[in-house]
Amino acid sequence: MNIAAPGLPQVEDVNPATGDAFFQLSETDLSTLPDLMVRARQAQAQWAARSFAERARHITLMRRYIVDNAEHIAGVVSQSNGKTRVDALATEVLPCALACKWYAGNAGKVLKPRSRPSGSILFFNKRSRMEHVPLGVVGIISPWNYPLSIPFGEIVMALMAGNAVLLKVAAATPAVGKVIEDIVAAGDLPPGLFQHIVGSGSKVATGFFEHGINKLFFTGSVNAGKVLMAQAAETLTPVSLELGGNDPMIVLEDADLERATNGAAWAGYQNAGQSCGGVERIYVVASVYDDFVRLLASKTRALRHGPGHQRFDVDIGCLTTAGQLRTVQHHVEDALGKGAKIAAQSSGTEGGLFHPATLLTDVTDDMITLRDETFGPVLAVVRVADEEEAIRRANDSYLALTSSVWTRNNRRGRAIASRLESGVTTINDHLYTHGLSETPWGGWKQSGIGRTHGPEGLLEMTQPKVINWDLLPAKRNLWWYPFDETTWQGLLNALRFVFPRSAGEWLGSSLKLTPFLLKKMFTGWKTDQ
Structure with missing residues (x-):
């Protein structure tokens, strides 16, 4: 489709799965x-x-x-x-x-x-x-x-x-x-x-x-x-x-591993991993680590690639830009060079900007994929001793967009969720809250400032x-000119009326404050001019 206007630079949209240009339009004249x-x-x-x-x-x-x-x-x-x-x-x-x-x-x-209630009787x-x-x-x-x-x-x-x-x-x-x-x-x-x-x-x-x-x-x-x-x-x-996000997923020993691995595969590989709120780092408690990796590896190998605009029987499309593909390749090469292993990969990624879904194990903190956002179909799985180590390592990041906790115990999951440093934490799910219009979206640290979505x-x-007005007509406020010792004493009485140190002080200050306040409010300021 071509809706380009003559005389202006043209922009092409190229399908990254096939390399074919399918759309063209003109740039806006920024003048x-x-x-x-x-x-x-x-x-x-x-x-x-x-x-x-x-x-x-x-x-x-x-x-x-x-x-x-x-x-x-x-x-x-x-x-x-x-x-x-x-x-x-x-x-x-x-x-x-x-x-x-x-x-x-x-x-x-x-x-x-909305009306805003007054914060003090003085007002x-x-x-x-x-x-x-x-x-x-x-x-x-x-x-x-x-x-x-x-x-x-x-x-x-x-x-x-x-x-x-x-x-x-x-x-x-x-x-x-x-x-x-x-x-x-x-x-x-x-x-x-x-x-x-x-x-x-x-x-x-x-x-x-x-x-x-x-x-x-x-x-x-x-x-x-x-x-x-x-x-x-x-x-x-x-x-x-x-x-950006480099989002952690914590898998506890009581997690439903079938759901957890299904969720990891979707939230990590969906959109070819190009989700700032997708799973990138997975911290699995040691007692279930081997079973988790085995299940996730089988699901990773089963994933199907292909040009998704033509077929329905594919799970993952391709990356959107050549630059992002190079970034993903670099992160994987860095991890392998430092001792990581590929536990599983998908197949069928010939042509286009495809990258196989890749499951990495033996990952260490000096690898780029644990430190920075990969933004591709790569999952790094780390064995941890217990939930305390998982929480500490999950929070050890300059990015803090989303996170997730996987456990059959919702009370335990909520307690851990409140300790994780991220704008969103989900329990037994990941990534999907961007689609909940009623919940805010955004992160901490260098994941950004401000929020979108929700109220x-x-x-x-x-x-x-703020729009503020007087309920009754008054000539002056308590703190307005002219100043004299009476004003000073009136303000002290106002302070002691609101914050009395004894019942007697409250009674005495109220008796002194009331006539002063009425006089200040309802008489004018007489000047010699």
């Missing part, structure tokens, strides 16, 4: 970015005036389009990213439809104005209300590993919160950007409220900051996130960063605002 921003701000002012129910009707139209065109959308994602159609439907299309429903139904509840005359004001124009720069579900969830959050959106999708998956355009167009939004920008991520980000984007949401590598955060600091533009994600799309 027009100021005009795009003006259009966005004009549309946003109208959009913010609409009720949550009105906004929800537009989001519901998008959901209907997704459901009606699910097969086509999954096919484009598969061709563009290299994942299988089944994977695209399960982890991209379905979560987008669920996101439309949840945010349309819950944004008004989360963001509605008996004051009332406060919390409001959540739209940010304005939100910029989204999204990755290629989940080219549909990651940006689309943020788009829906932004729109329901009353914002305009400028979207820049990954250069490796431009066809998915066109799919998102089509979905949003089905929502019949005001012109200019959503705009898709095609071009260099660094140039677009610079343009966003220069022309006053109100907040940037970025998903990508740790290094790229640090660069963007430094740029944002020059204009104090707020950012939300979802960066927390909606709040990230707004500015908190």
Whole structure:
């Protein structure tokens, strides 16, 4: 498909499984970015005036389009990213439809104005209300590993919160950007409220900051996130960063090993391992280590590779970029060079950017695959003595996105989960909470700052605002001018009334404070002029 415009640089989308170009479009002329921003701000002012129910009707139209065109959308994602159609439907299309429903139904509840109770009797005359004001124009720069579900969830959050959106999708998956355009167009939004920008991520980000984007949401590598955060600091533009993960899985001696190995295979090899919240490190208690490795090795060898946009009888597609394939190969070579062993690999990965699902054992902490994010279909299994060693080693990372605990005892699992350093910990499951619209997504340490999804994600799309007023008309507050010794004594009495050291002190201070307070509040300030 070719929707390129003459006179502008062209961008091709190449299927990484076959090497065939199947889509072409034109880059955005970034000199027009100021005009795009003006259009966005004009549309946003109208959009913010609409009720949550009105906004929800537009989001519901998008959901209907997704459901009606699910097969086509999954096919484009598969061709563009290299994942299988089944994977695209399960982890991209379905979560987008669920996101439309949840945010349309819950944004008004989360963001509605709320009264804030007074914190002290001293402010008996004051009332406060919390409001959540739209940010304005939100910029989204999204990755290629989940080219549909990651940006689309943020788009829906932004729109329901009353914002305009400028979207820049990954250069490796431009066809998915066109799919998102089509979905949003089905929502019949005001012109200019959503705009898709095609071009260099660094140039677009610079343009966003220069022309006053109100907040940037970025998903990508740790290094790229640090660069963007430094740029944002020059204009104090707020950012939300979802960066890398090197996520641990802890398998205890009482785990259901059939479920645990099924879960490890899916969460580690799914999307060819290109999930920042997928399993990478597995810490298995010694008493069940051999059985766990045996079962996981058999499942690893059974996995089937192939171009997932053409067939359903494949489990794993390919990596999305040649650079990522080289990274995965380097991590495996490093591990083998330092003494690791391949316990099992899948087969049938000829051609394209395929890499076999690889299970590594005898892995040590000096190997890159345990220290850094591999972002490929590689699982490293480590034998540990007990749960304490597992917890310590799981937390020994500069990344802290997600983690999981596998045990038949949910109480024990929850206790361990609360000790793990990560934004999300699941028990007897892994990775899937990105698809739960009601739960926040994000990590600690260098895995990022801020949250998307859930009530927390909606709040990230707004500015908190306090509106405060007097219940009764008053001339002056207790602490206003003019100052004199009476003011001093009045403030001391106020302090001792709120925090008395004895019943007598409370009674005495209250008797002295009341006439002073009434006089201060209801008489004016007499001056000689």
